[in-house]
Amino acid sequence: MLRGRRVLGEDGIRPREVGVVDGRVTAVRPLGANLPGDRVVQLAEDETLISGLVDAHVHVNEPGRTDWEGFASATRAAAAGGVTTIVDMPLNSVPSTVNGPALEYKRLVARSQVFVDVGFWGGAVPGNRTDLRDLHDAGVFGFKCFLLHSGVGEFAPLTPDGLEDHLRELTRFGGMLIVHAEDARTIDRAPRPAGARYERFLASRPREAENLAVAEVVERTRRTGGRAHVLHLSSADALPAIRSAKHDGLDLTAETCPHYLTLQAEDVPDGATAYKCCPPIREADNRDQLWEGLLDGTIDYIASDHSPAPLELKDLPGGDFGIAWGGISSVQLGLPVVWTEARRRGIGLERVVEWMSARPATRTGMRRKGRLAEGYDADLAVFAPEETFVVEAARLHHRNPLTPYEGRTLSGVVHRTFVRGTEVDHENPRGRLISRGEA
Structure with a gap:
């Protein structure tokens, strides 16, 4: 039994009691109902009980690149940030999750290590159309593709026609294609990134590359009647195309990330x-428009795109944006990062949790995740929204201690995390591997 003055349920934050039996929420009642419980957790006055977050975009990288990140470190970090479910990307692990044996191997490696519940995306690459149905039947939540080089040689991009072919195949069994949407030809024509100037790197990944690729995804979704999702949207210029597609009834959604909502190009130091x-952090006006896209529903949810790498791959001594690996480690910090900025903009915690829990759970087809409600898994976080802390990379749980939020003061501290009613102790991995249709 969990009791507190501030419990975020289906109708907002209210004084409530929450009963949990066998990992599920079995009762949500007004505070004072005195529901019986073998164990009672009493929230402090400054704590809010929220649904655990669902982060649908995490690169764990194990097996094959475990020095970048691994299931134990990634899921410890997730739990520390109030994330109770992650969905792992099909790259940068080796092998990539592009066929049944690769998925089984990844599950075998992950099974005994996870501190939160973990699902998996499959990959859509040239030559694996015949593997898609097997991966779908094995429980992946959908299929990721790139429209330009992925950064690793073993995960090749699709052409626009290849994207359409894979989408058409997925319509046969209701699979969803999730797309890294940047146009390869536009980026090939852009200035080369080199040196320490962030401005030069930003010019190498122009908004037009995203805008064209999103338009291509919309058109191919329209032709096939498929299900598609735009990953890590950074260009606000693409919002009208997504908004129009939704108005026309296309099964298309989009996500953005904490770094696009909180950081701005004007403040990025050279080196x-x-x-x-990739895509890059853009200007302040662009960031403001992304918030507008969230508020009006054009952008469906927020995901971390936790994409870590060893420190040497970030070229910290040289500070060369042309050499450094592109990726931000943020699975532990997503909630306080977004909440700090949302609060500054007058946006309530209810909306933040909706964007980071309920909506990703719904889009990925998780039927028992993402809500603090009867019948749902008791995935919960005890969150102190008024408490502040200063980010120290060395104190975070992900494997390589680097973050662009170093030294920032953030609002919101996760005090405790429960996965299916069991508190995460960061020592005993009790998370489960989940499949589409079963979670």
């Missing part, structure tokens, strides 16, 4: 490769 990600 600060901790900020490098």
